[in-house]
Amino acid sequence: xxxxxxxHFVVLAxxxxxxxxxxxxxxxxxxxxxxxxxxxxxxxxRLFDRLGRRIxxxxxxxxxxxxxxxxxxxxxxxxxxxxxLHAGLIGTLRIGLSSGPGALLSTPLMLHMAxxxxxxxxxxxxxxxxxxxxxxxxQRLDAAVLDVRSVRPSADLEIAQVFExxxxxxxxxxxxxxxxxxxxxxxxxxxxxxxxxxxxDEVARQLIDRYGPQANPDDMVTLRNDETLSLVEVARRSDAxxxxxxxxxxxxxxxxxxxxxEGLARFGLVTLSRRQExxxxxxxxxWLTDQASSLTGTQLxxxxxSP
Numbered sequence: 001x002x003x004x005x006x007x008h009f010v011v012l013a014x015x016x017x018x019x020x021x022x023x024x025x026x027x028x029x030x031x032x033x034x035x036x037x038x039x040x041x042x043x044x045x046r047l048f049d050r051l052g053r054r055i056x057x058x059x060x061x062x063x064x065x066x067x068x069x070x071x072x073x074x075x076x077x078x079x080x081x082x083x084x085l086h087a088g089l090i091g092t093l094r095i096g097l098s099s100g101p102g103a104l105l106s107t108p109l110m111l112h113m114a115x116x117x118x119x120x121x122x123x124x125x126x127x128x129x130x131x132x133x134x135x136x137x138x139q140r141l142d143a144a145v146l147d148v149r150s151v152r153p154s155a156d157l158e159i160a161q162v163f164e165x166x167x168x169x170x171x172x173x174x175x176x177x178x179x180x181x182x183x184x185x186x187x188x189x190x191x192x193x194x195x196x197x198x199x200x201d202e203v204a205r206q207l208i209d210r211y212g213p214q215a216n217p218d219d220m221v222t223l224r225n226d227e228t229l230s231l232v233e234v235a236r237r238s239d240a241x242x243x244x245x246x247x248x249x250x251x252x253x254x255x256x257x258x259x260x261x262e263g264l265a266r267f268g269l270v271t272l273s274r275r276q277e278x279x280x281x282x283x284x285x286x287w288l289t290d291q292a293s294s295l296t297g298t299q300l301x302x303x304x305x306s307p
Contacts (some may be wrong), residue, residue, distance in 0.1 A: 003075050005039040006068040008032060009047060013057055013065050092121040093280040096132035096144030099197040101267050103228035103248040104165075105145060105291060112287055120280055128198060128226050133157070136270065142278040145288065148268040149200035155273065161285065162268035163292035167245045168261050169194075170252040172236055183258035186211040193240040195223035195231040203263070210259060247295055267292075 012021040012032065022029045040047050047061035057065060097106055106124055113122045125132065125141060129150040135141045137156065148159050169189060171177060177184050177192070199207075199217045207215040214220065223240060225231050232249045235242040245265045246254060269288060271277065 001039060001042045003071070005035050007072050008035045009039055010065065010068050010072055012036060012048075012055070013061070016055060017053070018055070091278070091280055092123060093278060093284065094123045094125070094140065094142045095284065096125045096127065096135060096141045096146070098127065098129050098132060098144070098146045098150075099226050099228045100147055100245050100248060100265055101145040102126050103232070104245065104295065105288075108291060109284075109287065117280075117283060120283070126227075133270070136272060139272070139275065142281055143269055143271045143284065145267060146270050147200060148266050148270070149202045150198075151270060158271050158273040159268045160271070161288055161292065162266060163296055164264045164266050165245045165247055165295060167243070167263040167265045169255040169257055170232075170235060170242050170244060170246065170249045171239075171255050172251070173253050175239060175241075175253075175255075177241075177255055178253055180256075183256045183260075185258060186215055189241055189255070189257060190214065190220055193222045193238070194220050194243060195225070195234055195240050196221045196243040197226055197228055197231065198224065199243075206263070207261075210261060 008021070008025060008027075011024055012018065015021045015024060018029050018032055022032045025032065027035075036047065043060075043064065045060040046058050047064060048055040049058055095109070102124075106126070109124070110122065113120060125135060127135075129146050132141065132144045132146060133151060136144050148162060151157065151159065177188060196217065199221075204217050207217060207220070221243070223231065223234060228244055228248050231240075231242045231244065232252065234240050235249070236251055241255065242249060242252070243263075269285065271281070
């Protein structure tokens with residue numbers, strides 16, 4: 001017994017004649033007859049009574065028809081599900097976002113999926129880079145958008161779609177240092193609480209090279225948290241200075257520090273190099289390209305508007 005035979009049986013039962021059913025199935029009438037006879041032989045009973053040119057379902061045929069319809073319908077649904085999964089339109093997409101990318105991308109990504117891919121289940125995990133990389137290796141995530149400077153080079157990880165965003169020391173507009181009207185030194189910055197997410201070794205070296213040993217994040221940062229938005233909120237409501245990506249700090253202004261920091265955060269999409277990608281990851285890649293272009297474009301416009 002095959003699904004094809006069951007489909008032949010369902011169509012014949014619905015149309016009630018071999019001639020019409022054969023045409024609908026693009027078969028010759030003898031081929032359809034052989035298919036139905038083979039099904040009857042395997043099931044051990046007649047499905048139709050032949051009444052001249054007419055046919056009628058037997059009681060056994062009525063019973064089989066109900067189940068055959070369910071099987072055919074389930075097979076059609078499974079086929080459509082397979083197509084949807086392959087296209088990435090349904091199924092589950094599990095994404096990790098570290099602190100900076102999470103602050104910038106989490107809400108816009110959920111809005112995009114809700115509007116354009118409502119049947120796709122999106123699961124976002126937040127955490128520091130090492131935790132998310134471990135989840136990626138354990139295949140609990142399909143991909144992660146991370147601060148790639150914090151990702152140790154490894155043959156099993158692939159980094160793509162890297163984009164850079166300006167970062168610096170940010171404060172509320174009425175912060176005492178923002179009211180100076182002149183650049184401030186690192187010692188003046190350190191007179192206030194400094195907030196930051198854990199920084200990569202590369203960024204730490206840049207700070208020390210620019211401002212000296214006193215700018216070592218281990219000593220300079222007094223408020224440390226994996227959640228960028230929490231740090232930004234603290235800076236909005238206090239005299240704390242937050243070191244983060246400009247685009248993630250809505251409502252804050254960049255502090256004019258001498259010498260200028262000219263910091264850049266570098267984010268990218270990290271996947272396992274030897275793993276077959278989830279079909280829906282194509283959607284994320286396309287969206288991330290547009291989002292990165294929008295963020296970097298806004299950043300450039302702000303630079304051009306600056307005096």
